[in-house]
Amino acid sequence: MPTDKINFDYSTPKILQIKLTGAWLMGSGIPAISEITSQISSRADISQITFSASQISKWDSGLVSFLHGVIKECRRKNIKVEKKGLPEGVCKLLNLTEKNTERIAPQKTEEEPFFQRIGSGVLRFKESVLSLLGFLGEIAVSFHRTITGKAYFRFNDFMLIVQRCGADALGLVSLISVLVGVILAFIGAIQLRIFGAQIYIADIVGIAMVRVMGAVMTGIIMSGRTGASFAAELGIMQTNEEIDALKTLGVNPVEFLVVPRILALVVMLPLLTLYADFMGILGGYVISAGVLGINPVEYLNHTQSAVKLGNLWIGLMHGFVFGLIIAISGCFRGMNCERSANGVGEATTSAVVTSITSIVVATAIITFICQVLGV
């Protein structure tokens, strides 16, 4: 449907003259290029188009982009375009676009078909698994070199990381663990009240916190806190060429950056778990003694007899495994970060997602193993 802005003149054989009238402004609506192309396709004999633009009152980039599209389309169909009738400014801008497209941009890969997408997804997955295995191997070698004193290890840097992922996290861990203890006590109370066995809240809170909840909550807190910060830190170092600078100095970035981080977290996470256990029991105690009316001394005695040393070891082992998982996924994503702001964001997100998912999976596996072993 032709608009009032375009008129077609076929008075000269083989030549289509396009008459443009009115205001051609981006804000006032620009006709679709298809209006011209449909005219061209309907007449096979057209070999050239010309323009008459004396009736145009105002124009801006809207007109230029319309003409740019038309010219590209005509070139594809081998139709000559005569720009003479256009306003001088428009001609100059169009010439500029042609001049700057001399260098052909490399072809971007087009959208892949469905099955190809699945295939390349599988291949990418395989590649990422292989690179993770490679990274684990590198960590093992670097760790060995660190223990044997062959690697460059800065003790001060290590202590700084220990402080950041240990002491600095105490506040958050306290808050969350006390609240988890409180929640466990309340939930226990609902059921146990029916049997008049409220004192067993002490057992529930004690065993749950020490055996698994303390470690899991600490793990999740530390994924969001430290895992994300490892990924972002290393990612920005990658973007900033700092990791390249280490490599050209002959320093292995895994030895220098990754090993201290893993060591720090593996040491600190069990300690934080221990602290979280204590805070959780404290939360349960306060609620039981203060709100649920249980005898405080009896509560403590019950906790003491219920929580065995074996539970504590299992909890600490959880903490150790989680520390390893969080540090490795944070560092792995950071080291493989794409060199852009977007890349750092993605690395951080996937570090947190990977470590939280792995923590839940690892908990399930450890719980299952403990079940089988009867501990």
Add this chain to the structure above:
Amino acid sequence: MKQIPESVIEVRNLNLSYDDYVVMNNLNFRILKGDIFIIMGASGCGKSTLLKSLIGLKAPAKGEVFYGGKNFWREDESVQKDLMRRFGVLYQSGALWSSLTIGENIALPLELYSGLSASQIQDVVELKLALVGLSGYSQFYPSEISGGMRKRAGLARAIALDPDIIFFDEPSAGLDPVNARMLDDLILQLRDTLGATFVVVTHELASIFAIGSNSVFLDANSKTIAAEGSPKYLLANSSNPCVIEFLTRGEKQGGE
């Protein structure tokens, strides 16, 4: 293999690519001792990729890079590391380690390889900082100083171990004209005093003519070296229109 005694770096039939996308083909050139060798070309033509291959960060798709007769990409990792220790690299952004102070940044390579005592290292750090005009900035963190200072601090780190070859990735990018010239002067002085060889990736014409003693021009269309020689010689004698266009900022020959 015939050895040319003077050449510090020799590149033979080097091909560079990212996966399937070919960046450069069939690069051949030699860098002589004491040269300030410019790698120039339009933005995005593969200059930095070539630099990465020279400093051991990106393996080439094909071809060889020789350092004093050693074929870098064919050597063991330990030999590669030994060779890399002879390089100093100034990255585009400075690439200072952000968790360390300026002083610690310069001290790190010294701690690793020099075998000096802590107080001797401090003396060397002070000297290197003084050389680049940053005396007294040793305790500052990279985020606390300006971009130009970060570049100079990066240079101080690059020359910490008195390297044989110093690589620069766009040294004057992001610097004002005065600071850029100061950096050029610094490069010339360091060449004359340290006797090192410099490889500079840049497209700053002022720098190219001020410091370049030899150069290659990478052409993005033919994906190889379009011209080789000293920049001034190329400006006067090159018959390649791309090279002339580049060296005259595209202003027409004979025009103002």
